Amino acid sequence: MSGSPASGGHYGEDLFEPEHPQEAERIDAAALVYDPVTTDRLHALAAAPGGRCLEVGAGTGTVVRWLLEAGAAEVVALDRDTGGLGTLAGPRVQVVTADLRDEGLELGGFDLVHARFVLMHLPERRRLVSRLARWLNPGGWLVLGDAVEVPNPLDSASAYRRTMDAMWQALRSTIGTDTSDVPAYPHFLREEGLRNVAGELVCPPLVPGGPLARFWSETWNRMRPALEETGRVDSAVIDEAVAYLASPRLAELGPGMMTAWGQRP
Template identity: 80%
Template sequence: MTGTHSQDGEQAGGGRYGKDLFEPEHPHEAERIDAAALVYDPVTTRRLKALGAGPGRRCLEVGAGTGTVARWLLEEAGVDEVVALDRDTGPLAGLAGPRLRVVEADLTDESLRPGGFDLVHARFVLMHLPERRRLISRLAGWLNPGGWLVLGDAVELPDVLDTSSAYRRTMDAMWQALRATIGTDTSSVPAYPHFLREEGLRNVAADLFCPPLVAGGPLARFWSETWSRMQPALEATGRVDAGVVEEALAYLASPRLAELGPGMAMTWGQRR
C-alpha cells in the first residue's frame, strides 16, 4: 500500500473510505452515518439556509451519504435541483424526484464535469481524500457567479490534561489508524478559510461546533460503532489493546461520560 508523509513524518495510507474502512454495504453503516447526521445536520442546514439555499438554486451535495442533507435541500429548502454525488449511491436509493440527480462518481476523477452550481457543500469528505487542497480548487471552480462553497470537516480539541484514559488512548489510536489506513488528515482543516481566499472567494468566514458527548446520545452511538468496527486497526497501532478499547466503549455508554467530542469546523465563501 502506498502512502504520503505528513509534516510530522507519519505515513498516510493509500486506502479509501468506503472500501478499506466503513464499507457502505455493512448492515450498520447507514445507522452509523445517520447517528452523526442527527447531531450535525441542524448546524449544517442552518448555515445553508443563511447562505440562501432555496428556490432558484442548483446545489451539489458531495459525499451525499444516506441523503439527509440532500433531502433537506429538496423538501425543506425547496431548491430547484440537487445533484447528490457519492462513490456509492446505494444508500440514496430511497431518494427520488424530478429535482434530484444522483451521480455515482469519484470526486477525484478528472473527467467529472457536473456543471455549475449556486451551492456546493461537502461535509466530512475532504479530510479522507488525498490532494484535498487541489480538490478545494476544483469545487470552487464549479461555482456559478455568486455561488457558495461550504466545507465541513472534523477538528478536535483534546483535553491536554488527559493523556492516559481509555477514552483518550482509543481516540488517539483511531486518528492514527485512520491516517495509516485511508489517509485521513485533519491538520489542514483550520487553514480552509485561507484556501477559500486563495481561490478568490469573498465573504469568507468559518465557525466551529464541538458537541458534547452524552451517554446514550447519537454521537456516543456513532463513536461506539466506529471504534467497534475499527478495533483490529486500533490495536494494530500499538496504542491500545482489546481491554482498553472495551473500557472506552463502556465509558461511552456510562453516565460518567463527560467529554468534548471531536467537532466540525465549517468554512464558507462566495464566488464573485
C-alpha cells in the same frame, strides 16, 4: 497543507464498507447531530432556494432532502456508493455515482457546493477545494465541513483518549485521513478568490448513550483490528472506552465540526 502518507486505502473500501449492516445507522447517528448545524448555516446563507446544488458525499441523503425542502431547483447527489440514497432520484434530483477525484468528472455549474466529512479523508484535499470552487456559478457558495478535535491537554492516558488517538492514527495510515489542516479551510477559500469567507467550530455535546456517543462506539468497534495495530490500545482498552461512552461518568469535549464558507464573486 500538511502531508499525508501514501496509504493507498479508500473510505468505503478499506474501512466503513457501505454494505455493512450497521453502516447506514452509524452515518445517520452522526447526521442527527450535525445536520442541524449544517442546515442552519445553509439557511443563513440562503444558498438553496431556487439554486442548483451539489451535495458531495451524499451518504444516506439527509442533507439532499433538506435542500429539496428548502426549495432547491435541482440537487446533484454525488457519492462513490449511492446505495444509501434509496428512492431519492426524481425530477429535481440527479444521483451521480462517481469519485470526486475522477479527472473526467464534469457536473456543470452550481449555486451551492457542499461537502461534509469528505475532504478530510482524501489526501488530495487542497486540489479538490480548487476543483469545487471552479464549479461555482457567480454568486454561488462553497461550504465545507470537516472534523476538528480539541483534546484535553491534561489527559493522555485515559481509555477514551488512547482510543481516540489510535483512531486518528489508524485512519491516517489506512485511508489517508488528516484533519490537521481543517482550520486552514478559510484561507484555502480566500486563496481561491472567494469573498465573504468565514468559518465556525461547533462541538456538539457528547452525552451518555446519545447519537454522537453511539456513532463513536460503532466506529471504534468496527475499527478494532486497525486500532490494535497502532500499538496504542488493546481490546481491553477499547472495551473500557466504549463502556465509558455509555456511562454517566462520561465528561468529554468530543470532536467537533468546522464549517467554512465563501462566495464566488
